Amino acid sequence: MDDCLNEKSGKNLIKQITRETGVVLHDCYQCGKCSAGCPMAHAMDLMPREVVHYMQLGMMDEVLKSKTIWLCATCHTCVDRCPNDIDIPSLMEKSRQEAKRRGLVAVKEVDRFNDIFMENVKLFGKSQEVILEGLYNVSTGHFIQDMENVPHMLSHKLIGIKPVMIRDRGAVQKIIRKTMKDKKKK
Amino acid sequence: MLRYAYYPGCSMDSTGATYKKSIEFVAEKIGLDLREIKDWNCCGATAAHTKDEMMALALPARNLALAESEDLGLDIAIPCAACYSRMKYSLHAVRTDEEKKEQIQEIIEMPYEGKNDVLSFLDIFSTEEAMEACRSKMVRTLSGLKVACYYGCLLSRPHEVTGGEDTENPMDMDRIVALTGAEPVDWSFKTECCGASHQVDVPKEARPLLDRILRNAQANGAQAIVTACPLCNMNLDMRQAEINEKMEKKYNLPVYQFTELLAVAMGAGAKEIGLHKHFFPAFELMKKYAKRAGENG
Numbered sequence: 001m002d003d004c005l006n007e008k009s010g011k012n013l014i015k016q017i018t019r020e021t022g023v024v025l026h027d028c029y030q031c032g033k034c035s036a037g038c039p040m041a042h043a044m045d046l047m048p049r050e051v052v053h054y055m056q057l058g059m060m061d062e063v064l065k066s067k068t069i070w071l072c073a074t075c076h077t078c079v080d081r082c083p084n085d086i087d088i089p090s091l092m093e094k095s096r097q098e099a100k101r102r103g104l105v106a107v108k109e110v111d112r113f114n115d116i117f118m119e120n121v122k123l124f125g126k127s128q129e130v131i132l133e134g135l136y137n138v139s140t141g142h143f144i145q146d147m148e149n150v151p152h153m154l155s156h157k158l159i160g161i162k163p164v165m166i167r168d169r170g171a172v173q174k175i176i177r178k179t180m181k182d183k184k185k186k
Numbered sequence: 187m188l189r190y191a192y193y194p195g196c197s198m199d200s201t202g203a204t205y206k207k208s209i210e211f212v213a214e215k216i217g218l219d220l221r222e223i224k225d226w227n228c229c230g231a232t233a234a235h236t237k238d239e240m241m242a243l244a245l246p247a248r249n250l251a252l253a254e255s256e257d258l259g260l261d262i263a264i265p266c267a268a269c270y271s272r273m274k275y276s277l278h279a280v281r282t283d284e285e286k287k288e289q290i291q292e293i294i295e296m297p298y299e300g301k302n303d304v305l306s307f308l309d310i311f312s313t314e315e316a317m318e319a320c321r322s323k324m325v326r327t328l329s330g331l332k333v334a335c336y337y338g339c340l341l342s343r344p345h346e347v348t349g350g351e352d353t354e355n356p357m358d359m360d361r362i363v364a365l366t367g368a369e370p371v372d373w374s375f376k377t378e379c380c381g382a383s384h385q386v387d388v389p390k391e392a393r394p395l396l397d398r399i400l401r402n403a404q405a406n407g408a409q410a411i412v413t414a415c416p417l418c419n420m421n422l423d424m425r426q427a428e429i430n431e432k433m434e435k436k437y438n439l440p441v442y443q444f445t446e447l448l449a450v451a452m453g454a455g456a457k458e459i460g461l462h463k464h465f466f467p468a469f470e471l472m473k474k475y476a477k478r479a480g481e482n483g
Contacts, residue, residue: 040379075343113386115233117233125228136387152465159201172227175294
């Protein structure tokens, strides 16, 4: 764990991420337009432009430990407005995956939600909104979250009791298994 | 000919019920032929792309490959903005990156060439043919109803994937909605993010996103918000009462799908399209404004 924290491996990781995303870090001249327009900026500990700046400086550990990489909503406003087309959402995404591999998850709820979502898809081949929210609430201890809406959903048949499944669930499970093969925690 | 392969997406079986019903109503009216892809699976939105790039590309690709295998040469119609976005990514990867294309085919164990296009329902309804077909079926007008057309992020961004021409001020939905006589307002938050799944996993941090969208719509004189996505719709509809209560706001903005407005203008009854299923009451406003076409006042 934390093998990104020495200088050399941190820099190697940055090289790997820029190679995979096609981002040229020194294209960013820190104008801050990304951060001005980011809808989640109010909750972030590093501004999007700071994420790029830390990577420019080779300080990947700051990025991996940040809440920011988990709070990014992948809305693409930043890259859309960036004068130099820096693909920040992809940097966030790769950083999030690398942080998880190293056991560094700064916002556990986001990670939990994504895990449960994919477990759901693996089981049924489809996403079951009600099972997803139920499992999420139980596993995070937020038992009553959104429960005030359940009576309305039931009485208007917006949700059912019976899970909807696809026939060829094996095909979906295979896709998930094949792509997660090399994603186990180090 | 208005004929497409159809990928409804998971929400259509649950919280997207009014979207589904209104789509069916309008499709029948204008002769829009939607052929549901057999045994389609979840596209992976909004979680798969946070886990692995190839998973995020392969899950949607299985559906696109299934559609392609039917060999009807049909483009794929997708009502959900998140599904649309993920499908577009897969199509974009297959069309622009030979290596990824091979990887995707190897993972899904099916041939997939990316022959057919992926279209949102806004793409489809904004074609001249569909606009004309809708125009000819209008029996009511919603004249005087001021609405804020909300597109959200994923229908327009990133533009190299969606091909969207204007990511800050798109106009397709405004033009479609105007067919009903309703009046789209000019406002600033058309393509701001509603927070998607963050409304569940980090609600405290994500609620302000909804608050800002509602505030800007109301400040610009809208009486309702119109969406083209089951997820955006649910976020703004289901959580509005809570925002009013906990954040001490006074928003009064029913949230319709654009197809609900079309359906009402084409004569649909409230129950037929599920107007009573909304979380935030949506029937009264529609009742107040829907008039028989040609009637004054």
